[in-house]
Amino acid sequence: MLTSGPERQGAWLLLHSLLLLAAWETGSSQVHYSVPEEAKHGSFVGRIAQDLGLELAELVPRLFRVASKGRGGLLEVNLQNGILFVNSRIDREELCGRSVECSIHLEVIVDRPLQVFHVEVEIKDINDNPPVFPATHKNLFISETRPLDSHFSLEGASDADIGANALLTYRLSPNEYFSLEVPTNDEQVTPLELVLKKPLDREVTSELLLVLKATDGGKPELTGTVELNITVLDVNDNAPVFDKTVYRIKLLENARNGTLVIRLNASDLDEGSNGHILYSFATDVSSNTEASFRIDSNSGEIKVNGKIDFEEIKLWKLQIEAVDKGNPPMFGHCTILIEVLDINDNAPELLVTSLLLSIPEDAPPGTVIALISVTDHDAGGNARVTCSLTPQVPFKLVSTFKNYYSLVLDSALDREKVSEYALVLIARDGGSPSLSTMASVSVEVADVNDNAPAFAQPEYTVFVKENNPPGCHIFTVSARDADALENALVSRWGAGLTRSRGGSGCALGRGRPRQISWPSALVSLQVRILEILETNRNFARM
Structure with missing residues (x-):
């Protein structure tokens, strides 16, 4: 967390440096920072160049760069002073929702030589979200015959923050009829409840207007309110009652439309129309719920009505009402918690970042060719991904961090044997059956001048x-070079020639450095002169 004042900031930086040094001494290769969400543009995050052991003067020459998967533009590095700073607005709730842990992973890459560092920037929550009720108004219809200590369910507020910033307390406006009962265990299961503490009399009071306020634990605290409009009803004095107040259901994701989730049952002690029950979602139900489930008003059956996706929503909370046909009607309530179970319906995703367009054939083992990251949107074993490389090639995958890999050279190359490799990366998850994704990577081997010319x-x-006569063509010799391009261009020159004995010749490659075919390409050229009989020579003189 950043602090104000040069002394406090200096002390914080000193402490941060000591902790970072301790982390490096224990063998950690990862740097951690933290920054509050909503920090202003330019806010200091950390001295990333210094903490990674890089000199400021070498950042630009070594092509210092930062990559952030899916988080581009939020954080930036000043190459003049090596400081990591906030570049644009960071909303923790937008990045991570209500997850307790929230961080941005950065990959820092420098060349000459190539180095890859991993930096984690934790995004700390601030109290920037007030409690929010599902609706600003809620109507309650309560019979005047309801006994004392009757309970009436209310939907609590939600807060997008986490920790103390999302710890809610509730307060009901002062009145003589109702008190508020707040659950002390799991708020997800047990709703808020109004408790009747004084008998109602419609002839005395036919309507009550109360205000329910929710306050979070942040500093400064934020609040949200809902108005409760209570209408006091007469006669029909028995409300429907469910078998349970809370139903817990497990449902596989991708369940087909029409799949039965649960058949509810509520009872009413009244007779006739006062005991005839209709089922429905609560009036403040979300549009997502109505798009994914449907309820039969007569049978109480709840069925799948849309897409159920574990990767989108892992837990559904449905508030159900049972209302009789009395005049006035009476209501019963229950809560259904539907836990969505993950199935392996997402194949791993591969992202390959090539660092080298081609690799010299004399490159040493360990040279990094590409960076690879894999993700799987499933959970548990369905999201555990393993990577492999085919076919059998002089390359290997090295795990660098979580689901990050480097493609590196594993053994020596020879362009004259293989000039290009077509690699296939396979990412396979741990589901049953497992799903896999393949990506093709082409690695070109660049030629170096490592072959001398050779005569036939x-x-x-x-x-x-x-x-x-001088200049008369006698014989032609040729030499070949196994290299490519200018490394294979051959110049030939003679090493001497006499009339009685053949001379020799050498071939010179034009590569840098040049390879001379000596003595392997040395050729001996023997020239034998056809002797003409002396008698014929003398005859010619006559």
Whole structure:
């Protein structure tokens, strides 16, 4: 958390540096920072260059860069001073919802030599969200015959923050008829309840207007309110009662439309129309609930009516009302908690970031070629992903952090044997049956001048007539070079030639550095002169 004042900030930075040094000494390769959400643009996060052991002067030459998967633009690094700062608005609730842990993972990459660092920036919650009730007004219809200590369910407020910032307390406006009962255990299961503490009399008071206030535990605290409009009803004096106040259901995601979730049962001690019960969702039900489930008003059956996706919603909370046909009607309530069970319906996702377009054939083992990250939106074993590489190639995958890998060179290369590799990355999850994703990576091997020119044979014998004029073509030799491009261009030159004995020649490669075919490409050229009989020579003189 950033503090104001140069002395406090200096002390904090000193403490942060000591903790970071201790972490490096124990062998950790990860740097941790924290910053509050909603911090202003330019807010200091950490001296990232210093904490990673990088000199400021080398940030630009070494192509210092920061990558953040799905979080681009939130954080930035000043290359002049090596400071990581807030670049744009960070909303913790938008990033992580109500998750207790929330952080941004950064990959810091520098070249020459290539280094990859991992930095975690924790986003701390601030109290920037007030409690919110499902509706600003709620109508309650309560019979004047309801006995003392009767309970009436209310939907509590929700707060998008976490921890103490989301710890809610409730207060009911002063009145002589009702008190508020707040659950002390699991608020998810037990709703708020109004408790009748004084008998109602419609002829004395036919309507009550109360205000329910929710206050969170943040500093400063924030509040939300809902108005309770209570109408006192006459006669029909028995409300429907469910078998249970809370039903717990487990439902597989991707359940088909029409799948039965539960068949509710409520009873009413009244007779005739006063005991005829109709079921429905509570009046303040969300649109998502109505889009995903439907309820039969007569049978109380709740069935799947839309898409059930574990990756979107893991727990459904349905508030159900049972109302009789009395005049006036009476209501009963229950809560249904539907836990969505994950199935393996998401294949892993592969993201490959190539660092080298081609790799020299003399590159040393351990050279990093590409960075790979894998994600799986399922949960548990369905989200545990393993990566493999095919076919059998001189490369391997090295795990760097959680679901991050590096593709590195594992053994020596020879372009003259293989000039390009077509690799297939396979990410497979732990589901049953498992799902997999493949990605193709092409690695080109760049040539280096590591082959000398070679003649077709080490020695040639050529016969030539004597008295040939100067410049007359005698014989042609050729040499080949296994390298590519300019490394394979060959120049030939002679090493000497006499009339009586053949000379020799050498071939010179044009690569950098040049490879001379000596003595492997040395060729011996023997020239034998066809002797003309002396008698014929003398005859010619006559």
